Amino acid sequence: MSLGATVQKRSxxxxxxxxxxxxxxxxxLYVGFLHGKSNSWPLPEKxxxxxxxxxxxxxxxxxKQNGASHGQEEAVxxxxxSAEYWLKK
Numbered sequence: 001m002s003l004g005a006t007v008q009k010r011s012x013x014x015x016x017x018x019x020x021x022x023x024x025x026x027x028x029l030y031v032g033f034l035h036g037k038s039n040s041w042p043l044p045e046k047x048x049x050x051x052x053x054x055x056x057x058x059x060x061x062x063x064k065q066n067g068a069s070h071g072q073e074e075a076v077x078x079x080x081x082s083a084e085y086w087l088k089k
Contacts, residue, residue, distance in 0.1 A: 018036060020066075020068055029059055043085060
């Protein structure tokens, strides 16, 4: 980057304004907001990478629609990987 280049600011939210939880119980991903909406998605087999990606995309869209911060979006991903639903391996 040259000295004269301008830095573009990203428009994503840097901190959470609503408490959110994301966890896998059994073979179901749960995402919910305190005093707000919640949703759940049945998970495919751990070897079904395309199916896992589909569930992840739906859960992240749900989180974004309900005001999730970038860190909370990452927490949805972390919930899946913590339960060994890997997309890369």
